[in-house]
Amino acid sequence: MxxxxxxxxxxxxxxxxxxxxxxxxxxxxxxxxxxxxxxxxxxxxxxxxxxxxxxxxxxxxxxxxxxxxxxxxxxxxxxxxxxxxxxxxxxxxxxxxxxxxxxxxxxxxxxxxxxxxxxDAEQEQRAIARQVSQWPGSRLLVLQDAGNLAYTDPAFAAFATELEVLGQWRIVHRTLMVSDFKPDEYRALMAEAFDALYILAGTFQTPIGNIAQLFHYLHPQAPILLTPWARSPAILETAGDAIDRIILPSPYPSRHQDxxxxxxxxxxxxxxxxxxxxxxxxxxxxxxxxxxxxxxxxxxxxxxxxxxxxxxxxxxxxxxxAFDLTGDVTGTFHFLTDPKQELP
Structure with a gap:
């Protein structure tokens, strides 16, 4: 039947x-x-x-x-x-x-x-601070996006606290609207003596690439650190030659390792x-x-x-x-030092 x-x-x-x-x-x-x-x-x-x-x-x-x-x-x-x-x-x-x-x-x-x-942002930023602490240099410019403070405020607090504990680096911190970035307004600041740049911004905003490009023009050998929320082909392509100095943290590995x-x-x-x-x-x-x-x-x-x-x-x-009891996760961060490989 x-x-x-x-x-x-x-x-x-x-x-x-x-x-x-x-x-x-x-x-x-x-x-x-x-x-x-x-x-x-x-x-x-x-x-x-x-x-x-x-x-x-x-x-x-x-x-x-x-x-x-x-x-x-x-x-x-x-x-x-x-x-x-x-x-x-x-x-x-x-x-x-x-x-x-x-x-x-x-x-x-x-x-x-x-x-x-x-x-979460605190895990993310502690991992990023530990990575920065391994670099040579002492003066770090942090440009924090004011367009998503629910992320960037606690992120900067966690990053700065961890980096201070680890020593060595002195942070120069400025906020800006990344979506409204105007190079002429930041050229003088970026021209100062910095050993690295951290663009604390996300939401895959293309102007992140423009910021990286200007800093690279002024400091050709300095590393440029992005957040995991800038892992975008459009940002990397917009960065131009700065892509060779970009370091991209990510909860996901390089496509060439996975x-x-x-x-x-x-x-x-x-x-x-x-x-x-x-x-x-x-x-x-x-x-x-x-x-x-x-x-x-x-x-x-x-x-x-x-x-x-x-x-x-x-x-x-x-x-x-792997969720914990409240639905959060603990992850490992990968630092992609050759983001050009992530492009097709």
């Missing part, structure tokens, strides 16, 4: 991104979701694009409206300012968010429904005709984690969270993810 098998219903997943932005981010995250679904035709996931323009004042109404329509799962690529503004929407188990980019310590250690697959990552980036480029930035890696991992939970039969946010936290290490196609 034949038994009718009912197919499990699809599950909507809202991908919160800046969908109308310039080419550095643009539709990259949605393309990452498209590629995942094309390569997993049996997935229960149905992706719902949600555009908050990476603006904190839009994040809350956009997410709240989606929850009102019955969406219970989200993957976010927005920066810390947006995550902090909307975190109250995930204080209980009505909805679950996996964030791929918001490193603010305000999210750390919370027993809520936000899971984070990248280390065959799975290199293969993914090649597939992405072949499918969409351009090089993916680092955010697409986290989006792919987040969708794989949700897909794994849905395939186990879990479709309630509390159940999915419980399942994801119960597995010691999730082996995604782009590397392991």
């Amino acid at each position: 034949w038994r009718q098998v009912r197919q499990a219903p699809p599950v909507s997943v809202g991908v919160v991104a800046w969908l109308a932005s310039a080419a550095v981010v643009g539709s990259s995250e949605m393309n990452a979701a498209d590629l995942f679904l094309e390569e997993h035709p049996g997935s229960r996931i149905r992706v719902l694009p949600l555009d908050d323009e990476w603006q904190a004042q839009r994040s809350v109404p956009v997410i709240r409206e989606a929850i009102g329509r019955g969406v219970r799962f989200f993957v976010s690529t927005h920066p810390s300012r947006c995550a902090v503004a909307s975190m109250h929407l995930f204080a209980d188990s009505q909805a679950l968010m996996i964030t791929t980019a918001s490193t603010s310590p305000a999210l750390t250690g919370k027993d809520d429904s936000i899971l984070r697959i990248i280390p 065959s799975a990552l290199d293969d993914y980036l090649r597939r992405y480029r072949a499918r969409f005709g351009y090089e993916a930035h680092a955010m697409t890696i986290g989006v792919r991992q987040a969708l794989e984690l949700l897909d794994e939970a849905f395939a186990q039969g879990y479709s309630d946010p509390a159940q999915v969270k419980r399942y994801l936290l119960s597995v010691p290490v999730h082996q995604t196609s782009l590397g392991p993810v």
